[in-house]
Amino acid sequence: MAPKVLISDKLSPAAVQIFKDRGIEVDFQPDLGKDKDKLAEIIGEYDGLAIRSATKVTPKILENAHKLRVIGRAGIGTDNIDKDAASKKGVIVMNTPFGNMITTAEHAIAMMFAVARQIPEASASTHAGKWEKSKFMGVELTGKTLGVIGAGNIGSIVCDRARGLKMKVVAYDPFLSQERADKMGVEKVELDDLLARADFVTLHVPLTDQTRNILSRENLQKLKKGARIINCARGGLVDEAAAADLLQSGHLGGAAFDVFAEEPAKENPLFNLPNVVCTPHLGAATTEAQENVALQVAEQMSDYLLTGAVTNALNMPSVTAEEAKVMGPWLKLADHLGSFIGQMTDEPIKAINILYDGEVAEMNLDALNCSVVAGIMKRFHADVNMVSAPLVARERGVKIATTNQAQSGAFEGYVKVTVVTDKRERSIAGTVFSDGKPRFIQIKGINIDAEIGRHMLYTSNEDAPGIIGTLGNTMGSNGVNIANFTLGRKAAKGEAIALLYVDERVSDDVIGKLNATGMFRQVKPLEFDVA
Numbered sequence: 195m196a197p198k199v200l201i202s203d204k205l206s207p208a209a210v211q212i213f214k215d216r217g218i219e220v221d222f223q224p225d226l227g228k229d230k231d232k233l234a235e236i237i238g239e240y241d242g243l244a245i246r247s248a249t250k251v252t253p254k255i256l257e258n259a260h261k262l263r264v265i266g267r268a269g270i271g272t273d274n275i276d277k278d279a280a281s282k283k284g285v286i287v288m289n290t291p292f293g294n295m296i297t298t299a300e301h302a303i304a305m306m307f308a309v310a311r312q313i314p315e316a317s318a319s320t321h322a323g324k325w326e327k328s329k330f331m332g333v334e335l336t337g338k339t340l341g342v343i344g345a346g347n348i349g350s351i352v353c354d355r356a357r358g359l360k361m362k363v364v365a366y367d368p369f370l371s372q373e374r375a376d377k378m379g380v381e382k383v384e385l386d387d388l389l390a391r392a393d394f395v396t397l398h399v400p401l402t403d404q405t406r407n408i409l410s411r412e413n414l415q416k417l418k419k420g421a422r423i424i425n426c427a428r429g430g431l432v433d434e435a436a437a438a439d440l441l442q443s444g445h446l447g448g449a450a451f452d453v454f455a456e457e458p459a460k461e462n463p464l465f466n467l468p469n470v471v472c473t474p475h476l477g478a479a480t481t482e483a484q485e486n487v488a489l490q491v492a493e494q495m496s497d498y499l500l501t502g503a504v505t506n507a508l509n510m511p512s513v514t515a516e517e518a519k520v521m522g523p524w525l526k527l528a529d530h531l532g533s534f535i536g537q538m539t540d541e542p543i544k545a546i547n548i549l550y551d552g553e554v555a556e557m558n559l560d561a562l563n564c565s566v567v568a569g570i571m572k573r574f575h576a577d578v579n580m581v582s583a584p585l586v587a588r589e590r591g592v593k594i595a596t597t598n599q600a601q602s603g604a605f606e607g608y609v610k611v612t613v614v615t616d617k618r619e620r621s622i623a624g625t626v627f628s629d630g631k632p633r634f635i636q637i638k639g640i641n642i643d644a645e646i647g648r649h650m651l652y653t654s655n656e657d658a659p660g661i662i663g664t665l666g667n668t669m670g671s672n673g674v675n676i677a678n679f680t681l682g683r684k685a686a687k688g689e690a691i692a693l694l695y696v697d698e699r700v701s702d703d704v705i706g707k708l709n710a711t712g713m714f715r716q717v718k719p720l721e722f723d724v725a
Contacts, residue, residue: 197263197499198239202227203246205268209488216496218242234258242266242495245274253279264288264498266491269478271428272508281509282586284579288494288507292347293487294478299351301477302396302426303359305450308471309422310335310394312448315469333393333447336360341392343385343408344427345370345378349398353380364388367399389416394424401428411436420447426477429454438463441470452477504561510581511560521557524609525565527624527632530646530722531611532569534622534634537720538652539573545593545614546570549623552607555598563596566611608635637682640691644680647695650720655713657683657690664711665692672704 196219201210204224213220221240226233227249234255237243243259244266245251251265256279265275267289280287308314311332319326340356342349345367353363363380366388375382385408388395395417399405409423409432417423423446425432434455440446441464448469454462457475464470478484497503502522503515513521548566550559561580568583578586587594601607610623623636634644637652655661662681669676675697683690700719708717 197241198261199242199244199495199499200226200237200240201244202233202249203244203268204248205244205246205492206485206488208485209244209268209492212489212492213496216500218496218499230255237262242499244268244491244495247271247274249274251275251280256280256283256285259283259285264495266290266495268484268487268491269294277509278585281582284582286498286504286507286510286581288491288498288505290487290490290494291506293490294480294483295347295351297480297483298426298477299348299355300480301452301473302348302352302398302424303355305424305426305452305471305473306335306340306394306396306422309424309448309450309469312469314471335394338362338393339364339391341366341388341395342380343367343388343395343397344399345375345380346398348427349396350378352396352398353378361394364391385413386416389413390418392417392421394422396424397427397431399427399431401430406430407433409433409437411439414440415445417446419445422446422448422450424450426450426452429457429459435463438467441467509585511558511564513558513561517558517561521561523626523630523632524554524557524562527626528562528565528609528611529569530632530634531609531622531624532566533572533722534569534637534720535611535613535620536570536573538620538718539570539613539615541615541617542590543570543592543613543615545595546587547595547612547614548597549610549612550596550598550607551603551610552599552601552605554607554609554626555600559596559598562609563594566609567594570611570613605635610636634680634693637691637693638689640682640684640689642680642682642691642693644693645678645695646722646724647677648722648724649696649699650722651692651694651696651700652716652718652720653692653694653708653714654716655690655692656715657685657687658713661690661692661713664713665694665708668704668707668711669694669696669700672701672707674698674700674704 196217198219199213201222210220210222237255238258238260241261242264246268253276262285264286270289270291272289275287277287312330316330339362342353342365345365356363357379364383365380366383366385370382372382411433414436437449450471452473453475494505501515502518504510504513564580567587568578568580571578571583571586605625608623608625612619612621624632624634626632632646676694677697678695680693705717708714
């Protein structure tokens with residue numbers, strides 16, 4: 195059955211056509227996002243939800259999203275999506291961070307020109323029939339120093355355009371390497387140095403705990419007298435009240451804001467101040483950008499729903515379509531390993547340690563980690579998946595550690611999962627054979643070769659005669675057919691294990707009969723999703 199996607203905001207007809215061309219059923223209701231009650235009523239019918247900023251994806255809406263697998267935001271900002279609630283529901287949240295890079299960078303440059311030459315005020319004055327030529331004395335950009343805070347995708351484009359304007363560019367970005375700075379033709383500096391030297395400062399960072407009010411009152415006061423600031427990134431990066439005070443005192447020569455701490459911005463201390471240019475969050479508002487992000491979100495959502503490829507997800511590691519094909523059996527193995535550990539562990543888990551050996555160590559380990567953790571956490575939350583599992587583990591205080599190493603044994607690659615509780619450590623390892631089928635190859639340090647089936651039975655005992663006969667007789671006399679029978683032991687008369695692949699779930703009655711023999715330390719029925 196074809197996946198079904200709801201578009202609840204205004205998206206390009208070309209984006210709608212992409213879904214259709216990929217064989218996805220699409221329901222285009224561009225005004226539905228404004229009616230949250232109606233959206234909550236019908237969301238349960240859909241596998242995907244494509245939105246812009248008008249649709250608010252709240253916990254109430256997600257409660258009813260029983261089939262929903264992915265939310266695609268055409269644009270960068272996802273403040274209108276409750277990402278924690280989506281993650282708990284197991285829904286991937288995607289955005290399109292690259293579709294409006296050029297448009298936003300160009301808007302920042304345009305705002306810099308506007309505040310340098312006081313263009314909006316001069317235009318309004320001229321429209322009013324005045325001819326105040328001497329009032330609007332501007333400054334040139336050529337030769338001036340531009341301080342760029344954040345030299346990522348958009349910031350780097352601004353740097354390039356500013357260099358074309360013959361500006362001296364200094365950049366502050368903790369993640370900017372010297373090699374990258376040299377290639378961009380900018381000087382890498384610390385924030386205080388940037389503030390002391392810049393004639394213009396433009397912001398291009400996300401809003402985080404580290405960047406909130408990065409241009410605080412204290413930092414704004416460090417700017418040279420007459421400096422101008424531009425914010426086309428995110429509201430909350432600048433102390434707007436402090437900026438207003440410093441504009442009125444003359445310390446700042448001007449400011450241009452496209453984003454505000456509270457939006458829609460109906461009131462703001464920056465409004466109606468001289469040489470302050472304000473626009474209503476227009477950074478991405480060009481025909482080209484709106485088309486680009488709509489097409490990108492349609493392609494990304496289609497790829498995920500049809501092939502499992504994950505691109506630009508905020509709560510899930512990215513997985514290309516090629517990776518999804520190669521990693522499919524390994525992802526399934528990771529889930530099985532986690533599921534085995536989860537079903538065998540009754541006490542709270544403190545840590546999960548995952549070892550990747552050989553060829554699998556070169557794969558997308560973030561995605562494999564998510565699959566392992568999802569397998570484990572299903573024991574505690576039946577509806578958990580790769581998206582929600584890391585959040586569930588984090589909420590429980592579980593520490594996750596990963597190690598990868600070159601091939602160290604007979605297998606070209608294998609995965610070993612160890613969980614730590616207050617009482618014990620428990621481990622299991624597995625590999626994928628050339629036929630693409632996952633296998634368990636070690637449990638508690640005991641080597642085995644076990645095919646994985648939907649219904650299985652695990653037993654442990656002291657190595658002694660009669661175990662195989664007891665298991666076979668008990669299964670047979672109770673009508674349980676054994677498809678595969680795997681044995682392993684540490685040493686003669688030491689600890690031994692058995693893993694049976696059976697045709698149906700082993701009943702509590704059969705488990706009771708096995709325990710009654712007194713021959714087993716542990717008897718545990720197991721279930722695996724092998725579809």
